[in-house]
Amino acid sequence: MGLTTQLGKPDATSIIKGKFSLFEYFSELASVAAPVAAVQIEDIQDFGMNAMSQTDEKIFHYGGGKDYRLAEEYDGEYTGTLQMLAGGMGRIIAALLGKTYTLAGEASLPLGHLPRYPLCHIQAFLRRVDNLTHIKSVVLQDLIFDPIAYPVAMGLNTIDLPFRSNYDPFELVAGAEMVFDKFSGDGSTTDFTLSSTPLDMVTATESHLVDWDFNTAAFVKVKLSGEDTGTRQKGTCTITGTTLAFSTAPAASSEISCFYAKATP
Amino acid sequence: MIRANYYKEDIQRVIWTLLEDLAGDTFPYNKCEIKFNYPDFDVTRRLEKPVVYVQAPLNVEKSYHFGGETGLGWSMIIGIWADRTSGHEPIVNAFVSSAMNFFLNPQTLNQRAFTIKLGTTTYTDTTLISMGVYIEDVEDSGDIVTEEIHDIRKEIKLYLRS
Numbered sequence: 001m002g003l004t005t006q007l008g009k010p011d012a013t014s015i016i017k018g019k020f021s022l023f024e025y026f027s028e029l030a031s032v033a034a035p036v037a038a039v040q041i042e043d044i045q046d047f048g049m050n051a052m053s054q055t056d057e058k059i060f061h062y063g064g065g066k067d068y069r070l071a072e073e074y075d076g077e078y079t080g081t082l083q084m085l086a087g088g089m090g091r092i093i094a095a096l097l098g099k100t101y102t103l104a105g106e107a108s109l110p111l112g113h114l115p116r117y118p119l120c121h122i123q124a125f126l127r128r129v130d131n132l133t134h135i136k137s138v139v140l141q142d143l144i145f146d147p148i149a150y151p152v153a154m155g156l157n158t159i160d161l162p163f164r165s166n167y168d169p170f171e172l173v174a175g176a177e178m179v180f181d182k183f184s185g186d187g188s189t190t191d192f193t194l195s196s197t198p199l200d201m202v203t204a205t206e207s208h209l210v211d212w213d214f215n216t217a218a219f220v221k222v223k224l225s226g227e228d229t230g231t232r233q234k235g236t237c238t239i240t241g242t243t244l245a246f247s248t249a250p251a252a253s254s255e256i257s258c259f260y261a262k263a264t265p
Numbered sequence: 266m267i268r269a270n271y272y273k274e275d276i277q278r279v280i281w282t283l284l285e286d287l288a289g290d291t292f293p294y295n296k297c298e299i300k301f302n303y304p305d306f307d308v309t310r311r312l313e314k315p316v317v318y319v320q321a322p323l324n325v326e327k328s329y330h331f332g333g334e335t336g337l338g339w340s341m342i343i344g345i346w347a348d349r350t351s352g353h354e355p356i357v358n359a360f361v362s363s364a365m366n367f368f369l370n371p372q373t374l375n376q377r378a379f380t381i382k383l384g385t386t387t388y389t390d391t392t393l394i395s396m397g398v399y400i401e402d403v404e405d406s407g408d409i410v411t412e413e414i415h416d417i418r419k420e421i422k423l424y425l426r427s
Binding site: 009016017020185 | 286308328329330332334335336337370371375376394397399400402426
């Protein structure tokens with residue numbers, strides 16, 4: 001009976017502040033490992049994510065003809081920005097590209113032409129003011145980075161690192177964290193063992209979840225030798241417990257990846 | 266847990282107890298006398314040690330969700346007063362620096378265990394966050410003018426939520 005109900009005050013998990021949050025990424029270009037180690041991101045000053053766009057395509061004829069809905073496109077994209085201290089920008093770009101950006105490695109870092117395929121998945125841990133107690137996480141998958149403007153401002157110089165993605169961002173419950181496992185295909189192995197037990201993440205059959213093909217993973221991809229990016233699998237494999245099982249063995253020299261959630265010990 | 270009907274005193278007592286606990290084993294707190302409230306005149310005129318005073322919090326912010334009670338944000342002053350015989354500026358600056366660092370380091374701050382009694386309940390080996398006090402920020406409020414020119418007084422201001 002809500003007419004006279006009074007709720008409590010906002011509790012310590014209601015308020016999110018960036019200074020108590022930690023961002024890390026899983027690199028799409030990382031070497032095969034189960035799990036791929038997450039890398040903490042330094043120098044972040046701000047973070048913003050726009051709503052996912054949707055397009056609604058219609059067809060009609062002149063003369064007052066009634067609209068006919070040709071297609072309703074839910075599989076849109078969202079954009080966002082990581083605002084970072086200028087000094088740290090090179091480090092993060094180089095790391096995302098898998099470059100050894102040093103005197104002994106590659107000494108320059110082209111900023112105008114970034115790859116047009118997904119480079120990483122970001123997980124932001126939102127924590128209470130003790131920097132210890134997990135409130136929840138925000139996870140962004142398959143991020144493609146846009147060209148960077150590089151203003152040299154006076155004072156505290158920050159730079160926007162713009163990104164986009166075509167796949168659902170999602171929240172993750174307190175006590176859970178993402179795992180990114182990568183395996184090598186040899187043309188004959190069909191079963192791969194995940195490094196942790198996946199949590200149930202969604203009910204993928206729900207009609208609005210167009211980006212989800214598994215209940216227990218955000219995606220499974222297979223990247224063939226020589227390709228820039230992997231293909232999301234649908235109907236070619238299943239996840240049961242810690243077993244990722246393909247009906248047909250992924251090709252030799254292919255790279256299999258699985259992005260899923262586990263309970264934090 | 267701090268009590269809703271005793272917000273001001275309980276928050277003040279939690280912070281004071283935490284500093285008292287630090288004074289048991291940590292420099293520069295162990296060189297100071299930690300006072301609950303602003304010190305009386307007779308104390309400040311005969312300083313055997315620098316006096317740290319913990320004042321009651323002032324409500325500066327409110328937060329709520331629709332149909333709910335009000336959460337409170339507070340500011341709170343912690344000061345230190347020394348004279349030429351009790352350590353003077355080096356110990357005062359050490360205290361301000363150390364306190365700033367302590368209150369701005371969330372993990373150390375919120376894992377420091379202390380024992381406190383609020384009302385009739387004793388909380389053993391509790392922490393600031395377990396008591397329902399959340400430090401969000403701290404700033405250096407600078408020097409405070411003193412009547413005696415050889416005295417030195419500085420304050421920091423905590424911003425906290427409960």
